[in-house]
Amino acid sequence: MSEPYVYRGATYRDPAALAEWLAGTPPEEALEPQLAIVDPHHHIWENSKRGRYLLHEFLADVNESGHDVRRTVFAECEAMYRADGPEPFRPVGEVEFVRGVAAMSASGQYGPLRVAHRMIGHADLTLGGAVREVLEAEIDAGGGRLSGIRVCAAWDGHHEEIGRYVAHQVPPGHLLNPALHEGAAVLAELGLNFETWVFFHQLPDVIALARAVPQATIIVDHVGGPICVGPYAGRRQELFEVWRGHMRELATCSNVHVKLGGLGMLHFGFDFQLRDVPPPSTELAAAWRPYMETAIEAFGVERAMFESNFPVDKQSCRYGTLWNALKRIAGNASAKEKEALFAGTASRVYRL
Incomplete structure (x- = not known):
């Protein structure tokens, strides 16, 4: 008898095993292939832990x-x-690296898609006013492509059960730090967005930040982090109500936007990665729809944007299957609403 599955972090299969699993089903035909997409959230990396996902790997998924x-x-x-x-x-190095990737893509040698046309970097905003020098160095390194700074503030007291996989480990209440608020004000002064990734129970901290620094444009990643693993497993409907209440209050802050995606990450507890073959877009859409529709209803299409979060969400599905699922979720939207959700809002927020 096999051991029961226990969530141990954001990765279930390594790149080789993942490629073999995804090959178990053919790619889906793209729905509404003429609908223009701006993907406002993906990663590029190469290291011994996460493997290789550089320009060519991302382009292969998109193509x-x-x-x-x-x-x-x-x-x-x-x-x-x-x-x-x-x-x-030291985070300036990431901006330099991504600027090079963007330059490769902008050459046109790899097709019309412009990868990393804009970028979100990282800086320690708890430096307060002193972070200005770091931000100015990143702006210079970005060559006009830097749009904002992301603070990965996801924290939970049950970290051993949920997995300490989030970069830039922070203490609880990180977003309430007055020094961070000062740093966020510097961001706004320099015309940069404040982006954050939190778990659902931390959304009140984002609300406090948004009200403390109303001049900042704030973007919340991954539909506000409705995790459902570890001590939260088996409590989906109960926790959905908590998450929904926080999201509705957060939406009253007019300076906050939300990214609709990331639900392919393992800590959301849908467990698609445990299937013998990858799920079709119909099943993804059915699972993700309550969260997506609730967020769209709260924020409106002018403050919401679909994202891929690749290659992290690749643990659950192909790139094309993910976008098919999102198109199914938006199936009843008007053409104008679809334009906003799939491209327009991201283009405006990231000044594309």
Whole structure:
């Protein structure tokens, strides 16, 4: 008898095993292939732990999908930091790295898609006013492509059961730190967005931040983090109600936007990765719809945008299957609403 599955982090299969699993079913034909897409959240990396997912790997996923992806936004993932120099400036290395990837894509040699047309970097905003020098270095390194800074603030007291996989480990209440608020104000002054990734029970901290720094444009990743593993497993409907209440209150902050995606990550507890073959988009859409529709209803299409979160969400499905699922969820939307959700809102927020 096999051991019962226990959630141990964001990765279930390594790249080789994942490729073999995904090959178990053919790619789906793209729905509404003429619908333009701006993917506002994906990663590029290479290291011994996560493997290789650089420009060519991402392009292979997009090209296989058949979807009309026009532009993308790179989201920081602690890739290619500088190995030396002052600690606060080491994330500048990631911006330098991604600018090179963007330059490769902008050459046109790889097709019309412009990968990493804009990027989200990282900086320690608890430096307060002193973070300005770091941000100015990143702006310079980005060559006009840096749109904002992401603070991965996801924290939970049950970290051993949920998995300490989040980069930039932070203490509880990180977003309530007055020094971070000061740093966020500097971000806004420099025309940069504040992006964050939190778990659902931390959304009140985002609300407090949004009200403390109303001049900042704030973007919440992954539908507000409705995790359902570890101590939260088996409580989906109960926790959905808690998450929904927080999201509705968060939406009253007009400076906050939300990314609709990330639900392919393992800690959301849908367990598609345990299937013998990858799930079809119909099943993904059915599972994800309550969260997506609730967020769209709360924020409106002008403050909501679909995202891929690849390659993290690749643990659950192909790139094309993911976008098919999102198109199924938006199936009853008007053409204008679809344009906003799939491209328009991201284009405006990230100044594409």
